[in-house]
Every structure is written in structure tokens, then in C-alpha cells.
Amino acid sequence: MSFIKKCGLTLFAAAAFQSQAASVWKVASGNQTLFLGGTIHILSPDDYPLPAAYDQAYNASDKVVFETDISAINSREFQQKLINQLSYRDGTTIDQVLQPETYQALTHFLEARHIPFSKIAPLKPSLIAMTLSVMELQSLGFTSEGVDQYYAAKATIDHKPQGWLEAPQDQIDVLESLGEGDENEMMAYSLQDIEDMPNTVDTLRQSWRDGNMVAMAEATITEFKQDYPDIYQALLVERNNLWMPQIETMLKDDSTEFIMVGAMHLAGPDGILARLAARGYQIEKL
Numbered sequence: 001m002s003f004i005k006k007c008g009l010t011l012f013a014a015a016a017f018q019s020q021a022a023s024v025w026k027v028a029s030g031n032q033t034l035f036l037g038g039t040i041h042i043l044s045p046d047d048y049p050l051p052a053a054y055d056q057a058y059n060a061s062d063k064v065v066f067e068t069d070i071s072a073i074n075s076r077e078f079q080q081k082l083i084n085q086l087s088y089r090d091g092t093t094i095d096q097v098l099q100p101e102t103y104q105a106l107t108h109f110l111e112a113r114h115i116p117f118s119k120i121a122p123l124k125p126s127l128i129a130m131t132l133s134v135m136e137l138q139s140l141g142f143t144s145e146g147v148d149q150y151y152a153a154k155a156t157i158d159h160k161p162q163g164w165l166e167a168p169q170d171q172i173d174v175l176e177s178l179g180e181g182d183e184n185e186m187m188a189y190s191l192q193d194i195e196d197m198p199n200t201v202d203t204l205r206q207s208w209r210d211g212n213m214v215a216m217a218e219a220t221i222t223e224f225k226q227d228y229p230d231i232y233q234a235l236l237v238e239r240n241n242l243w244m245p246q247i248e249t250m251l252k253d254d255s256t257e258f259i260m261v262g263a264m265h266l267a268g269p270d271g272i273l274a275r276l277a278a279r280g281y282q283i284e285k286l
Contacts, residue, residue, distance in 0.1 A: 022053035023211040023263055025273065028282040029251040035061060035286075036272065038216075038263030039147035040208050042137055050147065051209060053286035058151060061258035063161040065250070070152035072168045085172050086127035093121040094128060097183045105191050113139075125183045126175040129190035136194050140201055148260050165243045165261070178234055189228045208263045211285055216267040225268070237270045244275055251281065 023038030035057035058064065072078055095103050110117055113135070120128045155162050179186020200219055207215035225232045243261070250257045266273045277283055
């Protein structure tokens with residue numbers, strides 16, 4: 001599944017778009033400000049250098065805030081915990097939980113890419129989806145670190161404080177819950193998403209570089225929300241619900257934060273930009 005993927009926007013958000021190109025916004029509440037940046041978690045070498053607005057927000061901020069602790073999720077301990085929690089531990093294999101049509105689609109996909117079924121057999125749908133998505137993106141030339149990885153490394157070198165909106169374990173729990181009780185739907189969605197990647201990835205990347213959240217929503221959210229509402233709720237809406245109070249708290253302190261989250265979390269009527277606009281915050285695109 002394409003977790004970088006990721007509903008038309010409100011009129012306010014649409015009106016906020018300016019001629020400059022970048023998925024970075026300044027959010028103000030009186031004299032207090034913060035910056036919001038949309039990220040893509042894996043990029044191609046052609047995406048560098050990043051749009052200048054990212055450096056502008058980074059340099060103007062006292063602290064950078066990511067979805068989660070970037071250094072922690074890169075650790076061997078986290079990766080092992082992810083595999084353990086997102087694998088069946090009772091002998092179940094993925095073919096036993098999928099309907100015949102979906103299982104056939106999965107085996108055809110694996111055969112076309114010369115991936116042995118044994119490699120993914122004990123994994124739960126969300127980990128299979130994530131693994132196959134990364135492999136597909138790499139085959140399409142996405143071999144470079146994403147925006148969040150880039151700025152986490154830069155902040156470490158610069159000794160700039162870092163924070164995050166959810167703990168690494170929270171991310172594992174979200175992934176484990178995706179499709180729980182309806183594994184077949186989860187796998188079917190993921191395979192369709194991966195199959196569409198060659199046609200959608202350029203649109204996704206361009207809308208991200210342009211800061212065009214209308215195009216982002218049209219490319220990644222509208223059908224997703226309609227066809228897989230439960231996954232949409234768990235992956236985007238519920239997490240946005242948990243992040244909003246934290247973002248509003250940051251708008252009340254004296255420091256300036258640069259918050260970077262997956263671009264899909266900013267787009268659409270359930271996105272963070274629309275929610276902040278609805279609550280009266282001033283939003284300006286860099």
C-alpha cells in the first residue's frame with residue numbers, strides 16, 4: 001500500500017494557493033506562528049534540491065516536529081518490533097485469510113516481480129502492502145530519502161530540537177489495525193494502489209512540489225475515501241484528530257515550530273489545513 005499517498009478542499013484552502021510552488025504554509029494565531037510542511041516519505045534523486053520554502057521554514061523555526069521519531073524508526077530494534085507485530089504468530093499465512101480472487105491477484109503480482117511467496121506468506125496485509133509499495137517505488141526510481149528523513153538528519157547536525165506527534169509504537173499499532181477484520185479489503189486496496197503507481201506517482205509528486213492540495217486530494221483521497229472508508233478513517237482522519245490539539249498547543253507557545261507530515265494529511269476537507277482554516281487561524285502559503 002502506498003502510505004505516502006496518503007475530497008475537494010474548502011473554498012478557503014483553495015483560495016490560499018499562491019503562485020509560489022511548495023507544500024509549505026505559515027500558520028498564525030495573533031503573534032504566534034508555526035510552519036506546516038507536506039512531506040513525501042521517499043523521493044527520487046530528481047526531487048533534490050527540495051523547494052526553497054522548506055529551508056525557509058526550517059531556518060525560521062526553533063524546533064522541527066515530525067509524525068514520529070525518525071531516528072527511532074530507523075533503528076534495528078524498531079524494524080524487528082514492526083516485523084514481529086505485523087506477522088502472524090500462530091502459523092497463519094496470508095493465503096488463508098484472503099478470498100480466492102484477491103489471493104490470485106497477489107500471486108500474479110509476486111510472480112511478475114519474481115518475489116517468492118514464502119517471503120511474504122506469514123506477514124499481515126499492512127506489512128505486505130508497505131513492503132511491496134516500497135519495492136514498486138524503488139523500481140520507478142524513488143531511491144532517495146524523503147523530506148522528513150532529510151530534515152531530521154539536518155536538525156541532528158544543526159543541534160536543532162526535534163519532536164513528534166505520535167510515538168513509534170503508535171505507528172505500528174495503526175498499521176496493525178489497518179484492515180483488521182477485513183484483511184481481504186485491505187489487500188485488494190493495496191494491490192490496486194500499487195498497480196496504479198506508474199500512472200499516479202508523477203501526479204502525486206507534482207502536486208506535492210506545487211503545493212496544490214486540490215490536485216493532491218483528487219489524485220489520492222477522493223476515491224480512497226469513497227472506496228475504502230474504514231482504512232481512510234484509520235490512516236488519515238483519526239490520526240489528524242489526535243494531532244490537531246497538539247498543533248493548536250504549539251500555536252500558543254512562544255517558540256516557532258516547523259511541523260512536517262505526509263502531504264495527504266494536509267489535503268481534503270478532513271485535512272489539517274482545512275481544519276485550521278475552519279477554526280479561524282490565518283494561513284499563508286510560502
